[in-house]
Structure formats: structure tokens, C-alpha cells
Amino acid sequence: MKRRNFLHQIGSILTILGITESEWLILGDRYSQALAQSNPRKLALLIGINQYTHSPALKGCLTDVELQKELLIERFGFLPSDILTLTEEQASREFIEAAFADHLGKQVKADDVVLFHFSGYGTRVHLGTIPDQVENALVPAVDQYSQNQSVVNFLLTQTLVLSLRSLPTKKVTAVLDTSYYAPSTELQQPSSASIRALPELVAAKLVAAEVEFLKQLNTQNLRNSDLVILSATSEPKQLARELLFSGFSAGLLTYTLTQYLWETTPPRKIEVILSHLGSSIYRLGGKQQPGLLNGNKEAGRGEMDLFAPDLKFPGAEGVITGIEEGGKTYQIWLAGLPPQVLENYGVNSRLQLITGEQLGLRSRNGLIAKAQLANTESITTLQVGQLVQEAVRDIPRNIRLTVALDPRLERIERVDATSAFAAFANVVSISAPDQPTDYVFSKIQQKPTRYGLLTVAGESILNTTGEAGEAAKVAVQRLAPRLSILLAAKFWRLTENGGSSRLPVRGSLEVITNLGSHLVVERETGRTLSTGKSLNGPTAAIPTVSVNHRLQYRVQNLSDFPVYLILVGLNNNRTAIAFYPWYLPQGPDNSGGKPVLQEVIIGPRANLTFPQTTSTSGWIITAPAEFCEHQLLLSTAPFRETMKALATAKYPTSDQQPIAALANSLEVAESLLLDLHNASAIKGETSSTATDSYLLDVNHWASLNFSFQVVA
Numbered sequence: 212m213k214r215r216n217f218l219h220q221i222g223s224i225l226t227i228l229g230i231t232e233s234e235w236l237i238l239g240d241r242y243s244q245a246l247a248q249s250n251p252r253k254l255a256l257l258i259g260i261n262q263y264t265h266s267p268a269l270k271g272c273l274t275d276v277e278l279q280k281e282l283l284i285e286r287f288g289f290l291p292s293d294i295l296t297l298t299e300e301q302a303s304r305e306f307i308e309a310a311f312a313d314h315l316g317k318q319v320k321a322d323d324v325v326l327f328h329f330s331g332y333g334t335r336v337h338l339g340t341i342p343d344q345v346e347n348a349l350v351p352a353v354d355q356y357s358q359n360q361s362v363v364n365f366l367l368t369q370t371l372v373l374s375l376r377s378l379p380t381k382k383v384t385a386v387l388d389t390s391y392y393a394p395s396t397e398l399q400q401p402s403s404a405s406i407r408a409l410p411e412l413v414a415a416k417l418v419a420a421e422v423e424f425l426k427q428l429n430t431q432n433l434r435n436s437d438l439v440i441l442s443a444t445s446e447p448k449q450l451a452r453e454l455l456f457s458g459f460s461a462g463l464l465t466y467t468l469t470q471y472l473w474e475t476t477p478p479r480k481i482e483v484i485l486s487h488l489g490s491s492i493y494r495l496g497g498k499q500q501p502g503l504l505n506g507n508k509e510a511g512r513g514e515m516d517l518f519a520p521d522l523k524f525p526g527a528e529g530v531i532t533g534i535e536e537g538g539k540t541y542q543i544w545l546a547g548l549p550p551q552v553l554e555n556y557g558v559n560s561r562l563q564l565i566t567g568e569q570l571g572l573r574s575r576n577g578l579i580a581k582a583q584l585a586n587t588e589s590i591t592t593l594q595v596g597q598l599v600q601e602a603v604r605d606i607p608r609n610i611r612l613t614v615a616l617d618p619r620l621e622r623i624e625r626v627d628a629t630s631a632f633a634a635f636a637n638v639v640s641i642s643a644p645d646q647p648t649d650y651v652f653s654k655i656q657q658k659p660t661r662y663g664l665l666t667v668a669g670e671s672i673l674n675t676t677g678e679a680g681e682a683a684k685v686a687v688q689r690l691a692p693r694l695s696i697l698l699a700a701k702f703w704r705l706t707e708n709g710g711s712s713r714l715p716v717r718g719s720l721e722v723i724t725n726l727g728s729h730l731v732v733e734r735e736t737g738r739t740l741s742t743g744k745s746l747n748g749p750t751a752a753i754p755t756v757s758v759n760h761r762l763q764y765r766v767q768n769l770s771d772f773p774v775y776l777i778l779v780g781l782n783n784n785r786t787a788i789a790f791y792p793w794y795l796p797q798g799p800d801n802s803g804g805k806p807v808l809q810e811v812i813i814g815p816r817a818n819l820t821f822p823q824t825t826s827t828s829g830w831i832i833t834a835p836a837e838f839c840e841h842q843l844l845l846s847t848a849p850f851r852e853t854m855k856a857l858a859t860a861k862y863p864t865s866d867q868q869p870i871a872a873l874a875n876s877l878e879v880a881e882s883l884l885l886d887l888h889n890a891s892a893i894k895g896e897t898s899s900t901a902t903d904s905y906l907l908d909v910n911h912w913a914s915l916n917f918s919f920q921v922v923a
Contacts, residue, residue: 256310272330303353325382336416365421392449443501470547471487496650496666529545545578604708606907612697613646615652624654632687698880699879708909732919763821808857808858810850840916852885859878
């Protein structure tokens with residue numbers, strides 16, 4: 212398409228956007244000048260839509276665009292002028308396709324890197340040419356073409372795929388943070404979450420112009436069959452969700468993807484990326500599992516060309532984006548911290564630059580923090596664009612489990628539930644409607660009434676639903692033990708630091724068979740890896756383990772000093788478990804054969820496989836077919852307080868299992884944080900006392916998460 216014709220075609224859209232043709236031509240001239248560059252370029256087209264003309268508004272799509280843009284510029288070397296964003300009313304079908312043709316189609320050359328991103332609604336639509344032929348489609352901002360809904364102006368996913376394949380480079384990645392199936396019945400959906408899918412309009416047909424464009428693309432000799440398309444879901448009826456986080460909403464796929472890529476150093480294989488994303492989304496309460504939407508199932512199974520950062524700076528948690536008060540205060544974009552950590556990031560946390568200077572956190576609003584140089588006498592002048600890494604994590608000791616009350620509960624139910632939750636003030640706080648929450652107390656079944664807990668993504672939590680006819684107050688009282696377990700899990704999730712830890716360790720979860728051991732999932736600390744290393748890993752977003760299989764962990768200490776180890780987690784019954792390092796002392800003082808606990812130590816440059824006994828290795832996974840989540844913690848100092856807490860619980864001594872139920876989970880979780888705090892021994896002034904926070908130094912601890920699905 213000639214530029215004159217292109218401008219004529221989209222002239223009305225430019226007018227709506229307030230962009231003159233001369234401004235567009237100036238923009239085009241800048242692109243034309245860049246075409247003369249001999250080096251490969253990095254181009255991106257980012258689309259986000261919150262406001263729709265005829266559909267309920269979303270909340271996190273513009274945040275998704277911002278998350279991607281900052282990542283591409285600050286971590287992956289994209290020039291701001293090479294990133295085109297279309298948001299809200301700009302993102303009509305005609306303008307998306309025209310912008311694709313001009314920004315990507317006209318500019319991309321061989322070996323260039325391309326990213327396309329879409330955040331918004333998806334749906335299913337009839338093509339109108341073949342009876343019963345229904346296709347997935349992206350819903351643009353102007354989501355209806357006619358008042359009677361007989362013709363819709365959607366962008367087919369198939370059209371997008373073919374357009375991406377038409378580009379003359381194999382280094383193409385697309386991220387689609389949407390889904391296409393909307394359930395016909397109302398879901399138990401918390402107010403803090405939204406589904407990015409619209410119901411299919413059964414009587415509607417796709418606009419003829421889109422059908423004709425698809426026909427034209429199908430006649431072309433498309434060059435690229437290796438593009439990588441990351442989809443928010445891996446199954447047709449999975450739902451892509453966006454959640455309310457601490458001060459902002461964002462899509463689960465986009466936030467977990469960009470957060471992981473901020474902290475990641477070497478290029479990763481797609482299988483490894485999917486494993487991390489699936490695990491992160493699950494811990495945030497969602498069951499959607501990202502997948503690859505590729506025509507060629509083998510496409511993109513190597514390293515992703517898009518995500519190749521500058522290895523001179525191995526991973527980061529954020530970047531300096533502004534300087535205030537004459538250089539005294541720095542504004543920092545903190546998109547590299549895990550979501551659950553960001554929400555509870557204390558004001559005494561510290562961030563470090565590659566040059567060694569440390570910044571002390573002073574405040575945070577959403578993803579933006581304010582910080583000052585920890586050394587107030589320093590004359591160092593920092594610059595916008597400098598990346599920062601985590602140095603010290605401040606975890607407040609007064610953290611509670613936040614529970615929202617489903618707004619669909621009747622007034623008397625809300626009053627009774629609030630009164631009952633007040634009895635657990637040291638464990639639970641009731642969250643406000645517009646604040647992020649951990650769980651939702653809801654009516655799982657209307658008639659007869661059953662109450663239980665939901666995740667923030669609307670998923671029912673196993674073993675929390677009560678008997679039929681149960682009163683709301685009784686239901687809350689029944690949940691008391693479960694609430695303590697969930698708070699304990701929240702505490703040990705706050706220790707996760709695989710991306711920021713400077714303690715060099717690697718952990719592998721393995722299945723034991725008659726032929727040996729088989730890798731299920733591998734995790735390791737990212738700040739200490741050699742550059743350019745690519746990990747092998749599972750091919751599914753969430754690794755799977757069959758019931759009755761025997762598992763074991765293999766841990767490598769890559770440092771020159773000993774490290775101490777402990778394992779805690781939630782099993783597939785959603786009860787707390789721990790690794791108990793029992794041994795039987797020999798001698799007359801232990802004639803009763805009573806086992807005792809001992810520290811697990813891994814020597815310098817040594818390996819450890821656990822659990823192991825004199826008779827067998829590993830432990831057997833039993834039903835049900837649900838998720839397991841384990842947290843492997845390693846420290847430079849002994850877990851003395853944790854050992855005391857484990858030893859206080861009353862366990863039968865006749866059959867000691869190496870991995871077993873954790874009776875006092877909350878006490879053990881608090882002891883773990885205290886041990887990591889003691890190991891760090893932070894020096895210097897802080898604005899809190901020793902009893903206000905746990906201060907953890909990234910040089911002294913590593914916490915790796917292992918999540919997997921148990922299948923029958």
C-alpha cells in the first residue's frame with residue numbers, strides 16, 4: 212500500500228485521535244531514516260483496551276502496555292521511537308491492521324526482532340461464509356459494527372497469525388493476553404478480578420472486509436512458520452483474567468511474564484519460561500495456564516530471540532525513572548519484584564546499583580517507588596535509566612491474611628462473617644472492596660447454602676467448603692485452622708527470591724523409577740549464573756506428577772561455603788507439610804529409639820539428595836489429583852528457631868516420615884523468617900526496630916518455589 216493511499220484510508224481515524232497527517236508523515240520519516248541502519252532493529256506494536264463502546268470496561272490492559280513498554284526499553288534495548296502503542300479508541304480493527312502494515316510490514320527486514328502484544332477482550336465469531344464456521348477473534352475498541360449486532364467488526368486471530376508470518380524475519384513474538392470462551396452462566400467472580408472474554412454473538416457475522424482480508428492473506432506465500440505466540444491460556448475453555456494488585460490492575464499473563472523477564476539473565480527456552488509463568492499464576496490464585504499458539508508445534512522451542520538482554524547487567528528488579536528534590540529522591544519502576552512480594556515490600560528495603568550504591572526505599576504507590584541514597588553523605592549522582600537490583604528485603608512482621616467478603620452475600624451474612632473474622636485479628640483482616648485481597652469468603656452454593664473460600668481469581672479452594680445449611684458465622688469458625696495454614700503459606704511465599712538471590716544454589720525435583728531419576732522441574736538462583744546458559748525444563752506450563760510416583764529433591768550448593776536447608780509447602784490436600792530431618796541416636800541414652808531433629812547442611816560445592824532413609828529414597832505422592840506447592844529455603848546460617856518450632860509439635864514416633872504434615876505451620880513460618888533475619892544481620896540505621904520487620908540480605912538466603920500438578 213502506498214503511503215498516500217494509506218493516509219487516505221485512515222484519515223478519519225487520525226482525526227479522531229487528534230493526529231494530523233503532517234505529524235504522521237514526520238513520524239514516518241523518522242522510521243524511514245532508521246531503515247537505513249545496517250544493524251538489526253527491534254520493533255514493537257503494543258495494543259491495550261480498557262474502554263469498549265458496548266462492553267463492560269476492563270481495568271488492566273493499559274497497565275499491560277506500560278509493563279511491556281518499560282521492559283522492552285529498559286531491559287531489552289528497544290528504542291522508544293520503535294515502539295508504537297495503540298490504546299483505547301485508537302485500537303479499532305482498521306487502525307490496528309493499518310498500523311501493523313505501516314509500522315511493521317513496511318519496516319521489518321531479515322534478522323529484525325518484532326513483538327506484537329494485545330490486551331483486551333477476545334471472543335468467538337461466525338465468518339459468515341461457511342455455515343457453522345466459528346473462529347477466535349480479538350475485540351477492538353469499537354466492538355460492534357451495527358446496532359442490531361448482526362455484523363461485528365472484530366480482528367480474527369487467524370488474520371493476525373498470517374500477518375505475523377508475512378514478516379520477512381523469523382524473530383517474531385506475539386503475546387495475546389486474552390481468551391475466547393465466556394461461560395454462559397455467571398461465575399463466582401470477585402470484584403477484584405475480570406475475565407477477558409466476551410460471549411459469542413450467535414446471530415452475528417464477521418464484517419466482510421475482514422473476511423476478504425483473510426482470503427488475501429491465505430493466497431500469499433508466507434515466509435515465517437517459526438513465530439512464537441504466547442497465549443494467556445492453553446485450553447479452549449480456560450479463562451484469561453486480570454487481577455487487582457497493590458495499586459493497579461494487570462493481566463495475569465503480562466504481569467508474570469514481564470516480572471520474570473526483568474529478573475532473568477540468560478536466554479531461557481520457552482518451556483522454562485512457561486513453567487515459571489504457570490507456577491506464578493497458580494500462586495496468584497489462577498488456574499489459567501499459558502501456552503503456545505503456533506501452527507507449527509515445534510516452532511519456537513529454542514531460545515526466544517526477543518528476550519536477549521544486555522548480559523553486562525544480569526537481571527534487575529527495577530529502573531530509575533525520575534530524579535526529584537535536586538537529586539535527593541529517586542523515582543523507581545519496580546516491575547521486577549514478584550507480585551506477592553511487591554505488595555508487602557517494606558519501607559526499609561534496599562536496592563543496589565551495579566556501581567555499588569544502595570538506595571533505601573521510602574514509599575511506594577503501585578509499581579512506582581521513591582528511594583534515597585542509603586549513604587546520605589555520598590556525592591554520587593545517579594542517572595535516569597540505571598537499573599537497580601534487590602539488596603535487602605524488608606518484610607513487616609504485622610502482615611495478616613486479607614479476606615474479602617463476596618458482595619453477593621446478604622447483609623446479615625456479611626455482619627455475621629465480619630464478627631466471626633474479628634476473633635482472628637492476629638491472622639485475618641477484612642479487605643476493602645477496592646483493595647487487593649488474598650482470598651474471598653463466598654457462598655459456594657446458593658440452595659442449600661454452602662460457604663467456602665475462593666482465590667482472588669474465583670477458583671474454589673479445596674477442602675474449604677462446608678456442609679449444606681451451615682450458618683456464615685459457623686463457616687468462618689470452621690475455617691480457623693485453614694486460615695492459619697494459608698497465612699503461613701503467605702509468609703514463606705514472601706521469601707521467594709530466585710531472581711534476586713546472590714546465594715548460588717540449584718534445586719531439581721525428580722521422579723524416581725526403576726531406570727533411575729527423571730527431571731520434573733529445575734530452579735536456580737539467577738544472579739549467580741554464568742551468562743549465556745540455557746536451561747532444559749518441562750514442556751508444560753505446570754509440570755505433572757502421577758499418583759503413586761516416588762519423588763526426590765536434588766540440591767547443589769555452588770558456593771565455597773556450607774549452606775543450610777529446609778523445605779515447607781502445601782500438599783495436594785492443601786494442608787501444610789515440611790521436611791523432617793530425623794535421625795536415631797545410637798547408644799544407651801536412646802534405648803527407646805526416639806528420633807530427633809538435626810540441621811541439614813550441604814558442604815561447599817557439594818550435592819544433596821533428599822529425602823533418603825536407610826531403606827528407601829524419596830517419598831510417594833498420593834491422591835487427589837490437585838496442585839502441590841513446595842518452598843525450598845537455603846541459608847548461610849542454621850535454622851535454629853525453625854528446628855525448635857518443628858520439635859515442639861507432637862508427632863507419633865513409631866513411623867517417622869521424612870516429609871509429613873506440619874501441625875504448627877504458622878509458628879514454623881514465622882520461625883523461618885526469623886532465622887533468615889538472623890542470618891542476614893543487617894548493619895546500619897533503619898526507621899524500624901528489630902521487632903517491626905524481618906530484614907533479609909540477598910547474599911544470605913535463597914528461596915525457590917516448586918509447583919506441580921498431581922494427576923491420576
